[in-house]
Amino acid sequence: MNLFEFCHGIIHWLVDLVNNLWYWLGDFLPWYFGDLFTAIGDFAASEGHLLFMTVLVESVVIIVVALINVLNFLWIFRKLSGRILDFYGPYYVGYRIGGWLQNLADGVKLFTKEIITPTKADRLGFLLAPVIFVGSSVTILAVIPLSANFGLSTTSEPGEYVSAGALFALAAFSIAPFAILLAGWSSNNKYTLIGGMRSAAQMMSYEIPLLLAAASVFLLAGSFNFVDIVDAQHDMWFFIPLFIGFVVFLICLIAEVEIIPFDLPEAEAELVEGWTTEYGGMRFGLFYMTTAVRSYAGGALATAFFLGGWQGPWFVPDEIWFLIKAYIVYTVFMWLTWSVPRVRIDQMLVFGWRRLLPLAVLNLLIAAALKSGGWL
Amino acid sequence: MTWEMFVFLFLAASALMSALWVISAKEIVHSVIGMATCFIAIACLFIMLNAEFVAIVQLLVYVGAVTIVILFGIMLTKREIMESERK
Known part of the structure; x- marks a missing residue:
């Protein structure tokens, strides 16, 4: 079923x-x-109404499952940072399950705080930016299937998902810089504006290698559909022939979700809290949660594109395989995050444009050669 | 009136209204928000015409590039608020 x-x-x-x-x-x-x-x-x-309601319920189920995983990710983020930086991490709230409830407690705390809108802020942009940011990021979750049987579809055929779902996920990924720049500008604060500008520069320049690396996968799989992409990796996962693309994709994902080696937009030592400085209460909580949502989406995209998706030995269900791989990708992100220092803005731009972009093009050439050579 | 007609009229009206907002907004960033709304409404219209790929490319290319328009809008125009604060 x-x-x-x-x-x-x-x-x-x-x-x-x-x-x-x-x-x-x-x-x-x-x-x-x-x-x-x-x-x-x-x-x-009537059948149309039933179908409409079914799709609504499906997307709610998918997003709730994804958000539970996001809570796990936040817990891993804190616990692993503790292990790497030699402290315990959260353990008091729900200590029998390793402090897992700490994020819920933080959420409750943020809900009870006052929501402040600065007087000089541009109200429309200030109120609209979190909506766009959270909305576009949660939309990504809806199109990511966890297996051939668990995804948003309108027929009972297995694997009949949103057409061009992978491309849609990347397109929804690319709306975020708009919201971030809007938030940074409309807060009417120098730090937020600088953070927004940095974020726009970073996301724009890292999106191109990201999309090129994804394009090589689309080229080899010959489809924009998640199920076709995963099925094409039945014999060999794409990270072996497209190893350069895999590395480029991971680095670009780290830059896109703005975690530490590339967290220039919210560099707390220079810019207070970057573009989220003026946001308080649950609005900040939503931004914080959405960063984890984007990490989850990034891990899931890397899993589906390069790590064989839900393929694995039979003794573990498909969905669990997908999640295990996404968790491993996220753990690698966290490992990098707590091991390397933050890059400078010029280093970030040079790295993006002079190193990653040629490597991504090279990877696309390799993919084209493999495809024309008859492999796959 | 069928449901498709209703959705089409809603999307067309929102595209037109946001296009009007683009040229009438006082603040330049507001008109960029209107522009993004217009593009998203047009992408939805493409989806209604069963052209999902064009719709997604519309999102990817145009809505993504709206950021650049904001950057130009901020950097190349004068803001009245700043001047009034100086007085």
């Missing part, structure tokens, strides 16, 4: 239940109300 059938069953059962009650209620009313009741009930039971 796949996710579509599961959600369709639930919606069908719910609509039947409500409709029974609804028609029963309609019988007591005068005929003109009764007709209206019948029309509404028939609309609710």
Whole structure:
């Protein structure tokens, strides 16, 4: 049974239940109300409405599963930083499960704080920027399938997902610099504006190698669909022939999610907190959470593109394989984060434009050679 | 009126309204927000025409490049607020 059938069953059962009650209620009313009741009930039971509600429920299920993983990621972030930097990390809140509840406690604390909008801020941009940032990042999660049976689809056929889903995920990834620059500008603060400018420069320059590395995968797989890309890696995972592309992709992902070697936009020693300086309360909490959401999405994209997706020995379910690989990618990110110092802005730009871009083009050439040589 | 017609009219109206907002907004960054809204509405229109690839490329190329427009807007134009603060 796949996710579509599961959600369709639930919606069908719910609509039947409500409709029974609804028609029963309609019988007591005068005929003109009764007709209206019948029309509404028939609309609710129509196939189009059921399909629409099913897709809604599917996306909610997928996003909730992804957000639970994001909580795990935040926990790993804190625990691993503790292990690497030689302290314990969170352990008090929920100490039987290794301090896992600390993030929930922080969320509750942030919810109770006052939300402040600066007087001189540009209100429209200040209020809209978190919405765009969080919205575009959570949208990525909806199109990432965890296996051939767990993804957003409108048919009960396994693997019939959003067409060009991989490209859509990358497109949603690329909306974030707009929101960040908007947040930085509309806070009306020098630090936030500098942070926003840095973020725009960084994300724009690292998106090109990212997309080129992804393009080599699309070229080898011959499709933009997650299922086709993963199926194409049945014999050999793409990180072996496209090793350069894999490394370039990982580095660009680190730059895109702004964690430490590339966290210039929020360099806390120079820019207070970068573009999030003026945001307080749960708005800051949302930014913090969204960074982890983007890390999860990045790990999942690297898994699907280069590490064989949900393929693995049979004794572990497909979804768990996918998550294990995504967790490993994230752990490597964290390992890098707590081991290397922050780069300077000129080093960051030189590295992006003079090293990663030629390497990504070279990787694309290798992919084209493999494809034309008949491999795959 | 079918649902498709309704969604089409909504998207077309939002594209047109945001396009009007682009030329009428006082603040240049506001007009860039309007521009992004317009592009996203047009991408949704492409999806309604069963052209998903064009829609995604519209998002990737145009909405991504709106950042550059903001950069130019900030760096190459004068802001009135700054001048009024100086007085």
